[in-house]
Amino acid sequence: MELHIMDNGINSLKVGLDFYNKFLDNLNSLDISVDHYGNLKFSVIAIHNSIELFTKKILSDINEFLIFKVDIESDEAVCRMLHNQYIKGRKKAGLSYHATFRENDYKTIDYNKCISLINKIFKENITNRQYKTLDKLAQYRNTLTHLGYTSVYEWYKILITLNDTLYIIKEFYVKNILNADRYFDDSIMSIMDKILEKAKKETHEQWLASNELIITWVNEIIDKCLENKSIENVEYKLDKEYEFYQTIKFQVIRKSGKEVIKLNFIYSEINEAIILTNEEGDIISIISIHDENIKFFEESDGIERIYSFYPKKHILYKSDEVYNISNQNEYGKLELNEQKFDVIISKYMKTKM
Incomplete structure (x- = not known):
């Protein structure tokens, strides 16, 4: 039996994709079984x-000793391997081969150490968001392996993490593993693409369903904002399933005259937000529905306070982008209400200039 590290990794990926596909195929059924x-x-x-x-595999190709916990000085076998490597002019000492095909107690570094090293070595190639995704994947793995998982409304976050991880495989690992085309053939790449296409749609639907009540409350706040005396002739288009706003078109009264404004509503699960854009796709406002940006009424249903974040410079919306609204140099923050809605309109008009 031979199972080399890349063959092993590809096998695990195929198994994971198969299970994920089974889960997605049955996502909208009433099956809530353990299976x-x-x-x-x-x-x-x-x-x-x-x-x-x-x-x-990548770390080993850089230096195989990066992935092993070994005391070279006290290990005669390793010293002999290093000696042979030097004498025979080899690229590697062969510790990986020795550890795989011999009886020994060599231990490799754990997952967290792996992704920490790869993040530091490839800091120009791995974004902070990608690193956090890989870290989050480990958290879900540990919870599911050793305990379990209980969530009525937030389990869709596991899907987001899995989707992002598959994108990382495509965007980083396929590009940086030596001779990657020997392992990531057209078949497995096609399977990943099809699953990602399916998963993206299903994840979005699960996010909307999980946050339906909160998004409804936000839409109601916007209803009140549109009652502003300076706004008239409101027209809107609603989502058929949830009746959320898709677009709003209205006239705003200014001293210089009347201005026609159209806002597009984008419901973004990866940002946990409702993103308002103009017709050109410029971001006008990001209404975060993350818990830290919402204050709920204590004695009744509804939102007492929610915040909207507006970009301080021109930003064109991209569907796969996660926007760092906590960066005060890039975003301003204001409460979303009838009085402050006028600020959003002003931002809209500035982007059109």
């Missing part, structure tokens, strides 16, 4: 394992 959610659990475990193996 159904077990498909999600095993997809997380297998894809997590593939990431660890792919990472160790």
Whole structure:
């Protein structure tokens, strides 16, 4: 039996994709059995394992001693391997081969150490968001493996993490693993693309369903904002399933005359936000529905206070972008209400100039 590190990693990826596909195919059924959610659990475990193996492959190709916990000075076998490497002019000492095909107690570094090293070595190639995704994947793997998982409204976040991880495989690992085309053939790349296409749609639907009440309350706040005396002739288009705003068109009364304004509503699960753009796609406002940006009424249903973030410079909306609204140099913050809505309109008009 031979199972090399990349073969091992590809096998884990295929297993993970198979379980994930089974879960997505049954996502909208009434099946809430352990077997159904077990498909999600095993997809997380297998894809997590593939990431660890792919990472160790890259680190090993840089220097195989990066992935081993070994005391070279006290290990005669390792010293002999290093001696032979030097004498015979080899690229590697062969510790990986020795550890795989011999009885020994060599231990490799854990997953967290792997992604920490790869993040530092490839800091120009791995974004902070990607690193956080890989870290989050480990958290879900540990929870699902050793305990379990309970969530009525937020389990869609596991799907977001899995989707982002698959994109990282495509965008980073496929590009940086030596001779990657030997392992990531057209078949597995096609499977990943099809699953990502399916998962993106399903994840968005699950996010909307999980946050339906909060988004409805935000839409009601916007209703009140549109009652502003300076706004007239309001026209709107609603989503058929949830009746959320899709577009709003209205006239705003200014001293210089009347201005026609149209706002597009984008419901973004990766940003946990409702993003307002103009017709050209410029971001006007990001209404975050993350818990830290909302204050709920204590004695009744509804939102007492919610915040909107507006970019201080021109930003064109991109569907795969996560916007760092906590960066005060890039975004201003204001409460979303009838009085402050006028500020949003002013920002809109500035982007048109």
